Amino acid sequence: SQQGEEDPQALSIQEGENATMNCSYxxxxxxxxxxxxxxxxxxxxxxxxxxxxxEKHSGRLRVTLDTSKKSSSLLITASRAADTxxxxxxxxxxxxxxxxxxxxxxxxxxx
Amino acid sequence: EPEVTQTxxxxxxxxxxxxxxxxxxxxxxxxFYWYRQILGQKVExxxxxxxxxxxxxxxIFDDQFxxxxxxxxxFTLKIRSTKLEDSxxxxxxxxxxxxxxxxxxxxxxxxxxxx
Numbered sequence: 001s002q003q004g005e006e007d008p009q010a011l012s013i014q015e016g017e018n019a020t021m022n023c024s025y026x027x028x029x030x031x032x033x034x035x036x037x038x039x040x041x042x043x044x045x046x047x048x049x050x051x052x053x054x055e056k057h058s059g060r061l062r063v064t065l066d067t068s069k070k071s072s073s074l075l076i077t078a079s080r081a082a083d084t085x086x087x088x089x090x091x092x093x094x095x096x097x098x099x100x101x102x103x104x105x106x107x108x109x110x111x
Numbered sequence: 112e113p114e115v116t117q118t119x120x121x122x123x124x125x126x127x128x129x130x131x132x133x134x135x136x137x138x139x140x141x142x143f144y145w146y147r148q149i150l151g152q153k154v155e156x157x158x159x160x161x162x163x164x165x166x167x168x169x170x171i172f173d174d175q176f177x178x179x180x181x182x183x184x185x186f187t188l189k190i191r192s193t194k195l196e197d198s199x200x201x202x203x204x205x206x207x208x209x210x211x212x213x214x215x216x217x218x219x220x221x222x223x224x225x226x
Contacts, residue, residue: 031213042219043154043202088154092213097142097206098167099215101154 005102006089012108019076021105023089024069030094032065034074037086037104046074046087079109113137115218117203123224124193132188132221134203143186144204144215145178147171154202160186193225 006023013019023032031050035043049056049065049072056063062075076083086106090099116135124130136143145157158168160178177189186205190197200222204215 033214035217040200040222043204043217045214045216048214090154096167097144097159097161097208097213097215098156098169099144099146099154100156101146103153 006087006105008105009103010106010108012110013079015079015081015109015111017079019079019083019107019109021074021087021107023072023074023102025072025089025091025100025102026070028093029067029091031092032063032072033090033092033099034061034063034072035088035090035101037088039085043088076107079107081109081111083107084109115203115205115216117201117218117221119221120219121222121224123226126195126225127192130190130193130223132190132201132203132223134186134188134218135184136186136203136205137207137216138184140205140207140216142166142206142208142215143178143180144206145188146202146204146217147199148202148220149196149199157188190223193223195225198223198225 031048033048034046037043047058047063049063060077065072086104088101088104090101118133143160146154148154156169158172159166175191179187200220202220203218206215
């Protein structure tokens, strides 16, 4: 299946440190997206990276994509307490709109 | 900034009852989706909808489920006879495949509890 799998499952760091989360998937993709979910809330779209892109930045976020390894990473720099949330990667394939989500990484930023 | 809205935020129903979950997608979006997330598990795709018909559905989306766009703004998910295992958070999403291909914007979700 085209499942995205994130690691680590949980990450706890101090405020101000950088947080890196990884995602792996199994089949060819069209795009890979990262979403944030605060506890019990909806999914907030963070960033989309296309299969022909290798790196993308948005504010304090940096996403990389390695299609040869079928993996992506999300880096959050200078973390803040408000970044505490679960982070999910989601992939889609050519010709299909559905997103396939991973299990997510629970990020805790300690003040 | 435009956003997807969903009502109700929490629905409690008895097993065997019908429920309708409502969504108002972003107004200029053309594709609509339903996903669900059972507590502690990953978000799962249910169905996508375009041009007034289902374009894709998952194995979860069986005959107990249906979707409808009854007017120009609402998008609904109906579960005809709820089961205990239908308890989950249900998310509606929409996307504009012209301007921002494949970026899906999610609503806040409806928590469905089947007792």
